[in-house]
Ligand SMILES: *[C@@H]1O[C@H](CO)[C@@H](O)[C@H](O)[C@H]1NC(C)=O
Ligand SMILES: *[C@@H]1O[C@H](CO)[C@@H](O)[C@H](O)[C@H]1NC(C)=O
């Protein structure tokens with residue numbers, strides 16, 4: 001074992017770590033790009049609670065990407081709504097909700113939503129008469145935090 005060599009490698013390794021920390025602080029405002037549901041995408045009848053917990057905390061300027069196929073014979077149509085508050089989110093009152101992505105907007109690169117405000121974002125799909133939403137499925141809350149802890 002060449003101790004000089006391993007020492008050099010360790011010092012070099014620390015240098016890389018410090019460099020990466022500085023880079024991530026400098027790039028702090030860029031945010032992450034996060035695909036909702038990972039490879040599963042934004043699907044009907046899906047519980048997103050665990051996904052949202054796993055990907056928390058979200059940060060200001062993170063971008064959520066909702067991917068869902070064009071409506072066809074084999075897929076249930078999807079959409080992305082942002083509900084105004086916890087009450088409308090819980091009770092699935094879509095009156096006053098903002099349509100962010102229609103059924104056609106999730107294909108290809110997906111629908112991008114930037115979390116650029118310091119407020120809770122209440123997301124839900126309204127397809128199938130909000131049946132999923134009422135069942136607690138295909139919906140989640142993202143609360144972007146403004147503090148970055150790396
Ligand atoms: C979010 O992005 C905007 C515009 O690029 C920037 O001015 C702001 O500092 C960023 N906010 C955070 C918390 O990174
Ligand atoms: C749906 O099914 C019909 C009849 O089987 C077919 O003609 C049509 O091309 C299909 N559409 C899509 C988008 O797959």
Ligand SMILES: *[C@@H]1O[C@H](CO)[C@@H](O)[C@H](O)[C@H]1NC(C)=O
Nearest residue numbers: 063100112113114115116117
């Ligand atoms: C904030 O994000 C929303 C949703 O993606 C977008 O429509 C809007 O243009 C963004 N605003 C700024 C100032 O970047």
Ligand SMILES: *[C@@H]1O[C@H](CO)[C@@H](O)[C@H](O)[C@H]1NC(C)=O
Nearest residue numbers: 046047048049050135136137
């Ligand atoms: C979704 O998953 C969470 C966490 O695993 C669980 O607590 C919750 O009851 C589930 N909701 C539904 C509607 O299945």
